Amino acid sequence: MKKFMYCCIAILALALAYHFGATSAQGQTGSMVSGISVAGTVNGGMIVVMTPNGDCYQVTYSAASNITSVPYYMGNFWGSAPVQTNPQTLGQIKAKYR
Numbered sequence: 001m002k003k004f005m006y007c008c009i010a011i012l013a014l015a016l017a018y019h020f021g022a023t024s025a026q027g028q029t030g031s032m033v034s035g036i037s038v039a040g041t042v043n044g045g046m047i048v049v050m051t052p053n054g055d056c057y058q059v060t061y062s063a064a065s066n067i068t069s070v071p072y073y074m075g076n077f078w079g080s081a082p083v084q085t086n087p088q089t090l091g092q093i094k095a096k097y098r
Contacts, residue, residue, distance in 0.1 A: 054078040 035050040044062035051057075054077040060069045088096075 048074070050077055 037048040039046050039048075040061075044060070047059045047061070049057050049059075049071075056074040056077055057071040058074050059071050062068075
Protein backbone atom coordinates (compact mmCIF):
# COMPACT_ATOMS: atom_id res chain seq x y z
CA MET A 1 0.00 0.00 0.00
CA LYS A 2 2.89 2.32 0.79
CA LYS A 3 4.51 1.79 -2.64
CA PHE A 4 1.20 2.53 -4.35
CA MET A 5 0.91 5.80 -2.39
CA TYR A 6 4.44 6.84 -3.46
CA CYS A 7 3.59 6.05 -7.08
CA CYS A 8 0.43 8.17 -6.90
CA ILE A 9 2.35 11.08 -5.31
CA ALA A 10 4.98 10.91 -8.06
CA ILE A 11 2.32 11.00 -10.80
CA LEU A 12 0.60 13.92 -9.04
CA ALA A 13 3.92 15.81 -8.82
CA LEU A 14 4.52 15.32 -12.57
CA ALA A 15 1.00 16.47 -13.40
CA LEU A 16 1.41 19.60 -11.24
CA ALA A 17 4.79 20.42 -12.78
CA TYR A 18 3.27 20.16 -16.26
CA HIS A 19 0.25 22.23 -15.22
CA PHE A 20 2.36 25.07 -13.80
CA GLY A 21 4.35 25.53 -16.98
CA ALA A 22 7.24 23.14 -17.16
CA THR A 23 8.94 23.82 -20.49
CA SER A 24 11.89 22.36 -22.32
CA ALA A 25 15.36 23.68 -21.53
CA GLN A 26 16.61 26.55 -23.68
CA GLY A 27 20.03 28.15 -24.10
CA GLN A 28 20.84 31.65 -22.93
CA THR A 29 22.41 32.96 -26.12
CA GLY A 30 20.74 34.73 -28.98
CA SER A 31 22.00 32.45 -31.76
CA MET A 32 22.31 28.71 -31.97
CA VAL A 33 25.56 26.84 -32.53
CA SER A 34 25.82 24.46 -35.49
CA GLY A 35 29.19 22.94 -34.65
CA ILE A 36 32.02 23.13 -32.16
CA SER A 37 35.60 21.89 -32.17
CA VAL A 38 37.90 21.79 -29.16
CA ALA A 39 41.64 21.17 -29.41
CA GLY A 40 44.14 21.54 -26.64
CA THR A 41 45.99 20.19 -23.68
CA VAL A 42 45.54 20.40 -19.93
CA ASN A 43 47.14 23.87 -19.89
CA GLY A 44 45.13 25.47 -22.70
CA GLY A 45 43.92 25.22 -26.23
CA MET A 46 41.54 26.49 -28.85
CA ILE A 47 37.78 26.34 -29.41
CA VAL A 48 36.20 26.89 -32.84
CA VAL A 49 32.44 27.49 -33.08
CA MET A 50 30.28 27.61 -36.21
CA THR A 51 26.90 29.41 -36.26
CA PRO A 52 23.95 28.29 -38.44
CA ASN A 53 24.75 30.82 -41.19
CA GLY A 54 28.32 29.42 -41.50
CA ASP A 55 30.28 32.10 -39.59
CA CYS A 56 33.27 30.58 -37.72
CA TYR A 57 34.76 32.03 -34.54
CA GLN A 58 37.91 31.01 -32.66
CA VAL A 59 38.71 31.44 -28.97
CA THR A 60 42.00 30.49 -27.31
CA TYR A 61 42.23 29.80 -23.60
CA SER A 62 44.87 29.12 -20.98
CA ALA A 63 43.93 27.05 -17.95
CA ALA A 64 47.10 27.98 -16.07
CA SER A 65 46.42 31.75 -16.09
CA ASN A 66 42.63 31.50 -16.51
CA ILE A 67 42.77 33.82 -19.56
CA THR A 68 40.38 33.56 -22.51
CA SER A 69 40.83 35.57 -25.70
CA VAL A 70 38.15 37.63 -27.39
CA PRO A 71 36.29 35.63 -30.08
CA TYR A 72 38.08 36.05 -33.42
CA TYR A 73 36.04 35.93 -36.65
CA MET A 74 37.71 33.41 -38.97
CA GLY A 75 35.35 33.74 -41.94
CA ASN A 76 32.31 32.06 -43.41
CA PHE A 77 32.40 28.30 -43.95
CA TRP A 78 30.14 28.45 -47.00
CA GLY A 79 32.13 31.21 -48.73
CA SER A 80 30.62 33.91 -50.88
CA ALA A 81 29.92 32.11 -54.14
CA PRO A 82 29.31 28.58 -55.38
CA VAL A 83 32.27 26.56 -56.61
CA GLN A 84 32.44 26.46 -60.40
CA THR A 85 32.60 22.95 -61.85
CA ASN A 86 32.74 21.58 -65.37
CA PRO A 87 30.90 18.31 -66.01
CA GLN A 88 33.22 15.63 -67.41
CA THR A 89 32.81 12.08 -68.55
CA LEU A 90 34.71 9.20 -66.97
CA GLY A 91 36.89 8.94 -70.09
CA GLN A 92 37.92 12.61 -69.81
CA ILE A 93 38.85 12.20 -66.14
CA LYS A 94 40.92 9.05 -66.84
CA ALA A 95 42.76 10.80 -69.71
CA LYS A 96 43.54 13.77 -67.49
CA TYR A 97 45.23 11.69 -64.78
CA ARG A 98 47.13 9.20 -66.99
